[in-house]
Amino acid sequence: MNASAIIPTVAVEEDFRTRAHKALGDKQLRNNFRTAMDSLMTKRAASFSDAHEREHLRALGNAVRARALSKLPDLLEQLEQNLTRNGVTVHWAETVDEANGIVLSIIRAHEGRQVIKGKSMVSEEMEMNHFLADRGIECLESDMGEYIVQLDHEKPSHIIMPAIHKNAGQVASLFHDKLGVEYTKDVDQLIQIGRKVLRQKFFEADIGVSGVNFAVAETGTLLLVENEGNGRMTTTVPPVHIAVTGIEKVVENLRDVVPLLSLLTRSALGQPITTYVNMISGPRKEHELDGPQEVHLVLLDNGRSQAFADSELRQTLNCIRCGACMNHCPVYTRIGGHAYGEVYPGPIGKIITPHMVGLANVPDHPSASSLCGACGEVCPVKIPIPALLRRLREENVKAPDSPHQVMRGQGSKYSRKERFIWNAWARLNSSPTLYRLFGFFATRLRALAPNNVGPWTQNHSAPKPAARSLHDMAREHLAKQGDR
Amino acid sequence: MSAKQNILAKLRKSLTGTTPVPDTFDVDLVTAPYTYTAEQRIPQLRKLMEAVHTEIHLTSGKGWPALLAQLLRDRQLPSLLIAPTTPHGQRVTQHWANNPGLPTLKSYDRPVEEWKAELFNDTPASLTTTLGAIAATGSLILWPTPEEPRLMSLVPPVHFALLKASEIRDNFYQVQQEFNWAQGMPTNALLVSGPSKTADIEQVLAYGAHGPKDLVVLILEDQ
Numbered sequence: 001m002n003a004s005a006i007i008p009t010v011a012v013e014e015d016f017r018t019r020a021h022k023a024l025g026d027k028q029l030r031n032n033f034r035t036a037m038d039s040l041m042t043k044r045a046a047s048f049s050d051a052h053e054r055e056h057l058r059a060l061g062n063a064v065r066a067r068a069l070s071k072l073p074d075l076l077e078q079l080e081q082n083l084t085r086n087g088v089t090v091h092w093a094e095t096v097d098e099a100n101g102i103v104l105s106i107i108r109a110h111e112g113r114q115v116i117k118g119k120s121m122v123s124e125e126m127e128m129n130h131f132l133a134d135r136g137i138e139c140l141e142s143d144m145g146e147y148i149v150q151l152d153h154e155k156p157s158h159i160i161m162p163a164i165h166k167n168a169g170q171v172a173s174l175f176h177d178k179l180g181v182e183y184t185k186d187v188d189q190l191i192q193i194g195r196k197v198l199r200q201k202f203f204e205a206d207i208g209v210s211g212v213n214f215a216v217a218e219t220g221t222l223l224l225v226e227n228e229g230n231g232r233m234t235t236t237v238p239p240v241h242i243a244v245t246g247i248e249k250v251v252e253n254l255r256d257v258v259p260l261l262s263l264l265t266r267s268a269l270g271q272p273i274t275t276y277v278n279m280i281s282g283p284r285k286e287h288e289l290d291g292p293q294e295v296h297l298v299l300l301d302n303g304r305s306q307a308f309a310d311s312e313l314r315q316t317l318n319c320i321r322c323g324a325c326m327n328h329c330p331v332y333t334r335i336g337g338h339a340y341g342e343v344y345p346g347p348i349g350k351i352i353t354p355h356m357v358g359l360a361n362v363p364d365h366p367s368a369s370s371l372c373g374a375c376g377e378v379c380p381v382k383i384p385i386p387a388l389l390r391r392l393r394e395e396n397v398k399a400p401d402s403p404h405q406v407m408r409g410q411g412s413k414y415s416r417k418e419r420f421i422w423n424a425w426a427r428l429n430s431s432p433t434l435y436r437l438f439g440f441f442a443t444r445l446r447a448l449a450p451n452n453v454g455p456w457t458q459n460h461s462a463p464k465p466a467a468r469s470l471h472d473m474a475r476e477h478l479a480k481q482g483d484r
Numbered sequence: 485m486s487a488k489q490n491i492l493a494k495l496r497k498s499l500t501g502t503t504p505v506p507d508t509f510d511v512d513l514v515t516a517p518y519t520y521t522a523e524q525r526i527p528q529l530r531k532l533m534e535a536v537h538t539e540i541h542l543t544s545g546k547g548w549p550a551l552l553a554q555l556l557r558d559r560q561l562p563s564l565l566i567a568p569t570t571p572h573g574q575r576v577t578q579h580w581a582n583n584p585g586l587p588t589l590k591s592y593d594r595p596v597e598e599w600k601a602e603l604f605n606d607t608p609a610s611l612t613t614t615l616g617a618i619a620a621t622g623s624l625i626l627w628p629t630p631e632e633p634r635l636m637s638l639v640p641p642v643h644f645a646l647l648k649a650s651e652i653r654d655n656f657y658q659v660q661q662e663f664n665w666a667q668g669m670p671t672n673a674l675l676v677s678g679p680s681k682t683a684d685i686e687q688v689l690a691y692g693a694h695g696p697k698d699l700v701v702l703i704l705e706d707q
Contacts, residue, residue, distance in 0.1 A: 032686075039687055056513050067505040073495040092488035144693060145684035161684060168686045187688040195694060202694070203604050219669045229638060229680035229695025236634050236672070247491060252507075254666045258514045258657045269683070272532065273621035276695070277675035285671055287630040290596040301487075305494040314498075 016341060016364040023335040029165055033336050036164045040327040043270025044378070061263045062382040064256045065318040072308070075217040075250045076299065082220025086282035088295045096126040099300045103128065103209070103242055106296055107137060110240055112206035116198075118234035119143040119226070120211030121159055121321060122244045122300055124343045125356065128209070139209070142198050142230040144191060151178050157337030159344065160268050160323040165336050198230070208234035208292065212245035213320070214260060215297070218253045221281045222297065225265060225274040232278050241283075241292040247299050248308075248317035260320055263380035267322040303355035303408075310406055312391060316351050318381040323348075325375035325385060331368055340365070347375035351388045359395060360409030366392035439469045511657065518620035518655035525619045525652045526703060532622025536678035537691050539700045545707045549579035552644060555700060556587045556609065563588040565603075565610035565640055567632035572613050572646055592633055603635065609642040616651030618659060623675040624701065625659060634672050643696040645676075648707040 014022075023029055048054040068075060080090040093099035103126075107115065115132060117123060117139060129150065132139040141150045145162035149155060152174050156162030163171070168185045176183040181193050210231055214223040222243050224231045235241045251257060265271045284291035307313045326332040326346025337345035342353045342362060350365040359366075366389050375385040398404075398411040399419070428434050442465040451462050485493070520528055530540050543551045556564055566573040568591040580586050590607060612632055615625040624645055628634040637643050653659050656675070660666065665673070680695030691697060 036687055050517070053513075053517055056510070060510055060513055063505065063508055067507060070499070070502065070505040073492045073499070076492065076495075092486070092491055094487045094490055098487055142694065143684070144682045148684070161687070163684055164687070166685075168688065171685050187685045188690045190685055191682060191690040191693055195692065198694060199604065203600065218666055221669050227680070228682045228684075228693035230693070232634075232638050232674075233694050236638060247495075253509075254660055254669075255509065255657060258655075258660070261656070262514070273623055273675065273677050275536070275676065275678050275681055277623070277677075279669060279673040280671070281669040281673075282671045285630075288671060289592065289594065289630060289633040290635045291633075291671055299491075301491050301494075305491060305498070308495055309498040311502075 016339065016362070016368065019339040019341060020335045020368070023339040028167070029336050030334060032165055032167055033333050036158075036161065037327050037333045040161075040269070040323075044267055044324060044327070045270075047266040047270040047272065057259055057263060058380055058382050060259045061320075061380050062318065064251060064260060065320070065381045066315075068251045068256070069248065069308070069314060069317055071252065072247070072250065075252055076247060078217040079215055079220060079250050082217065083222075083282075083297060084220075086220045087285075088220065088222075088282055088297055091296060091298045092301075093298055094301045096300070096302055099126050099244065099298050099302075100128060100131045102296075102298050103244070104132070104135060104137075106240065106242055106294075107132070107207050110206055112240070113137060114201070114205045115139040115207045115209055116201050116205035116234055116238060117141050117146070118208070118210035118224070118231040119146055119162075120209065120244055121343065122211055122246055123209060124156065125300070125302055126244065128244075140198075140201050140205075142201065142228075142234060143226075144194050144228060144230075147194055147198065148174065151175075155338065155343075157345065158323060158326060159321055159348075165338065202230075202233045202237045205234075205238040206240065208236075208238040208241045210234050210241065210243050212243050212249055212297070213264065214257050215245060215250045216254050216257065217250050219281060221254065221279050223257055223261075224278040224280070225261065225276070226278070227271075227275040229276060232276055235278065235280055236291055239292055240294045240296070241280075242296045242298065243280075244298045244300060246304055247301055248304050248319075260381075264320050264322050267324040267378065267380040303357075306407055307352070307355040313351075313355075313388065313406070315383050316348075316355070316388060318383050319348055319352065320381055321348075322380055324378045324380065328374040328378045330370060330372060330374070340368075347385045347389075348383075351383075351385060351392065354392060354395075354407060354409065358409030359392065359407055360412035363396060363409075363412050366390075366396055439471065443467060443469055443472075514657045515655055520619050520654050525654070526649060526705075528619040529617055529622050529652055532619075533678060533699075533701065536622070536681065537699075538622075538678045539698065540703060541700070542703050542705050545704050548646065548702050548704060549575055551702060552576065552611065553579065553583065553586050555644070559609075559642065561587055561609045561642060563590050563606075563608060564644075565590045565592055565607050565636060567591075567612065567636065568593055569631050570613065572611070573632075576611065592636055596633070596635060603639055607640045609644065610636045610640040611644040611646070612637050613646045614651070615663070616653055616659070617647050618653055618656055618675065620655040621675070621677060623656075623677040626674040626676055627670050628672055628674070629670075637674070637676065638695050641692070641696055642698045642700065643679075644700045644702065647701055647703050649703055649705045650707060 091102045129139040141147045148163040157165040172185045212222045213225050265274050283295040307316045325348050332346040369389050371386050373386050395410040396413040400411050446465040449464050615627045617624050679691050679699040680693045681691045682693040683689045
């Protein structure tokens, strides 16, 4: 297969609002997401049937993550030490360019031409497929969902279920067109087609690339969860295994993964556990007959240290990538994952992406939320997502001359006019004299209130002052009571 | 400065003046709801593993090679991959020697590079042992060794696994403690909770994604 023929070429066009608006008009897409999210929510709820256990487990999950982050630099060093002792080579990268450079140099050192990839969101951050394809190296996704979206030159629309925006009929047409197989909507047959194609690729691949769910500092172990077996294939068959992960994925002790694993698989898919929990602690040792000869770990920052610098925003890094926040998000369910235009969609995407690409590049993300609170309520590690969204809204409108530089791209939505209006509004509501004066004129001049008020009246009736203020009516009411 | 130094310096600066969050790991939370009596363990394991299409047979330390041979014949599997130097591998070899006409035995006795194509294209079934199982989640514990390598339980479409009833543990936490995993992990340790599966197309569950299509567990009740 020609490497350049398999790269995702979907360009993210238009702005978030336009994409969201288009998605809202796509009935098939909305139906696919609604059905899938309803089912995922039901499964999650069923797997956490004991609310008491669930809430305590979430608290423990939060504590485990908070403890790991509170010692993050030490744990990263401990992880590196133990992995190195086990024979794994550890690399550090501040940017995605650096990370891609590291991966490329490893591949080139082995004269690799074919890379098979297990599922990895960090490699999506790096746009690794694209990067390697440009350099003549085929980089093929092996997770069934990822394979489907790659085949259709798309990007994942969900972090756990990459092809959830497609139904079986759409996959059937895709396989028929791209693989030349007979059209079938039978899911079992479709999966067997994928299995056959990808088995050959596992067999041929020079390099396997995977993500990491948890990196255990205490033992130097990389833990991967999956159902398909592609993660095991990727990390066992090719002679070289490269794992890429964010610097926040480390946990202190092996026992810490017990609650996190349970929270992850139940929150994501409603499963007590995934089919495979794969714990890798090193390359092939002497006398071992299989497994990669080399294992590399690339630790990527890509904006995480920026989130880490602020104790409130740091909680973003608790995330264990279960996707429950998107499954429960009324906005995500209606517009789907592609409308966000970034690697991480949904609520978690809205709070992590600004650190990766700069808030100015995703200025509408923090406000694409009704702040209903569902994401925060289901988060297995208790990230206060709604509070963080409000915080990012503040950062979005911070004055450019603010001495407090929290994040790249802050203040891009700052407007002097808006700031002036809000200051005036605050003054109006905090001064009794001004407030009474305002009330007096607002009630009497109500006929002059405009019928069109910017974006508000697109979906709402115009705000008309009442003929009498509540204060006024309350005063009258109390006076009447006094007469009795 | 290197990327490592830069990252660590930034993180350390951000933590200036803070103290690490104390370790308040509540062991009860991950063990108490997942503790079983000896009588409950097999049914609990069975319930969870069968729910995800695992085939389970109860047998004995004496009877399992014959049952294995029968299952291979029932499925019309032409050959079986074994780890020849393991005790269970030797049991199979012995049983096969006494019962001519059984499916061919293949030995995983050389580096995968020497027979990769055969492993991928012409090895329909394998037999491995397990280190035990976890009742709470319905998981087998696999700890591949030089004698019984990693790909045995992954590449062949049918995987037979031996499990001693006495080695079924309650939960993952207990397993880690009992085997003292924190003190030393092997190259690869695995929890396997069924045959390979996926729900990536329309959330329809399909078995036999990339790993084994069938997982057959032989539980040795008397061991």
